Structures are given as structure tokens and as C-alpha cells.
Amino acid sequence: MEQLDRLWQYQKADLDVVRYETEMRQFPMRQKLLKLRNLVADQQTLVKGMENDTAAALERLENMRAQHEKLEAQCAAIAEKLNAEDGFASSAEAHHALMQLQDAEAKLRACEKDLSHMVRDSQHIGARYKEIRQKAIKARDEYTRLKAVYDGELAKQTEKLNALKAAREEAAKDVDASYMSRYNAIRGQTMPPMAMLVGGNQCGGCNMSLPAVVTQTLRDKSRIVECENCGRILYVE
Ligand SMILES: [Zn+2]
Numbered sequence: 001m002e003q004l005d006r007l008w009q010y011q012k013a014d015l016d017v018v019r020y021e022t023e024m025r026q027f028p029m030r031q032k033l034l035k036l037r038n039l040v041a042d043q044q045t046l047v048k049g050m051e052n053d054t055a056a057a058l059e060r061l062e063n064m065r066a067q068h069e070k071l072e073a074q075c076a077a078i079a080e081k082l083n084a085e086d087g088f089a090s091s092a093e094a095h096h097a098l099m100q101l102q103d104a105e106a107k108l109r110a111c112e113k114d115l116s117h118m119v120r121d122s123q124h125i126g127a128r129y130k131e132i133r134q135k136a137i138k139a140r141d142e143y144t145r146l147k148a149v150y151d152g153e154l155a156k157q158t159e160k161l162n163a164l165k166a167a168r169e170e171a172a173k174d175v176d177a178s179y180m181s182r183y184n185a186i187r188g189q190t191m192p193p194m195a196m197l198v199g200g201n202q203c204g205g206c207n208m209s210l211p212a213v214v215t216q217t218l219r220d221k222s223r224i225v226e227c228e229n230c231g232r233i234l235y236v237e
Pocket residue numbers: 195203204205206207208227228229230231232
């Protein structure tokens with residue numbers, strides 16, 4: 001067998017490996033698993049963000065409650081003084097206290113309004129958090145389940161791939177180093193790196209017509225002949 005025939009055999013084994021690797025990458029279960037993994041990661045980010053939001057909302061609520069208590073105490077203190085018979089030295093002082101009470105009561109009402117909004121908001125956040133957290137748990141469980149099935153499949157696929165790679169290595173043993181290095185150099189640019197001559201004078205890789213002198217050299221199979229157009233190693237059976 002000529003070196004070019006051996007190289008052609010090697011390319012067949014090489015393409016088997018490449019095709020199977022592509023098949024493995026495009027395996028539907030793998031695609032689904034990758035999507036699910038991204039979904040799980042997104043949901044975890046969302047859950048984490050909501051936990052932070054909830055903590056911040058709770059803190060604001062606590063602050064507002066404390067403020068509410070303070071205002072209530074203020075109102076009570078002024079009211080008590082107003083009710084006491086000897087609370088004020090002059091009517092001007094009493095009038096001033098009354099204004100203070102009105103002001104404090106207005107603030108208290110505003111505070112109560114804010115507080116009721118906050119309670120409603122935090123209930124809303126709480127419900128949404130619960131919903132998202134449940135979805136996140138469900139997605140993670142689904143991922144874990146699918147991953148286990150996929151791992152089993154992957155083990156089988158890897159076994160087959162290794163067999164194909166072994167066959168390729170076996171085929172490489174028959175090929176001269178100079179032919180192999182030329183093949184690999186072209187492989188880095190063009191895949192597949194070899195093309196069959198078709199119709200007697202055309203490159204099977206790019207369909208360009210080749211000069212008669214080229215096809216003649218090619219039939220000798222004594223050396224590597226590359227297509228002038230696509231650079232592939234030409235081969236004739
Ligand atoms: Zn070509």
C-alpha cells in the first residue's frame with residue numbers, strides 16, 4: 001500500500017473521531033442539561049438577590065416601627081402636658097405645645113401610612129420569594145436527576161470515542177512522519193485535509209479543475225500533491 005493510501009485510511013479514522021465528538025457535543029440530553037444548569041444558576045442568583053432585598057426591607061420596616069413608637073411617645077407626652085392643669089406658664093406656651101402636638105400627629109399619620117405600604121410590600125416580596133425558591137428547588141432536582149442519566153450515557157459514549165481514537169492511532173502507525181506532519185498542518189486550516197479526485201480532473205474538496213500535469217503526478221502516488229486552490233492533499237483511488 002502506498003503512503004497516500006495509508007494516509008487516506010488514516011483520514012477515514014480521523015473523521016470517524018471528529019464526527020463522533022460532534023455528535024457527543026450535540027447530544028440532545030447534553031444540550032438540555034446545559035440549559036438546565038444555566039437556569040439553576042440564574043435562579044440561585046435571583047433567590048440570593050431576593051434574600052438580600054427581604055433583609056433590607058425588614059430592616060427598613062424595623063426602623064419605621066421604631067420611629068412610629070417614638071412619635072407616639074412624643075404625642076402622648078405633649079398631650080399629657082396639655083391636659084395637666086399647671087402644665088404651662090402662659091397661653092402662648094400652651095399654644096406652642098398644641099402646634100407641636102399637631103405637627104407630631106401629622107408625622108405619626110404619615111409614618112403609619114408608610115408602615116402599611118411597607119408591610120404590604122414585604123408580603124408581596126415574601127410571596128414572590130417563596131414562589132421563586134420553589135422553582136429553583138424544582139429545577140435543581142430536575143438537573144440532578146437528568147445529570148445522573150446523562151453521566152451513564154456519557155460513560156458509554158466515552159468508551160466508544162476511546163475505541164475510535166484507538167483505531168485512529170492504529171492507522172497512524174502505518175503513515176510516514178513527513179506525510180503525517182503535512183496532513184496535520186493542513187488539518188489546522190482545512191477539514192478534511194484530503195480530497196478525492198472526482199470526474200478525472202476535479203478536486204473533490206473545492207471542485208476546481210486541475211491541470212493535466214497535476215493529475216498525472218497524482219496518479220503516480222509517489223509524492224504529496226496539493227490542490228492549488230484549497231490546499232488539500234489530493235487523492236486518487
Ligand atoms: Zn481543492
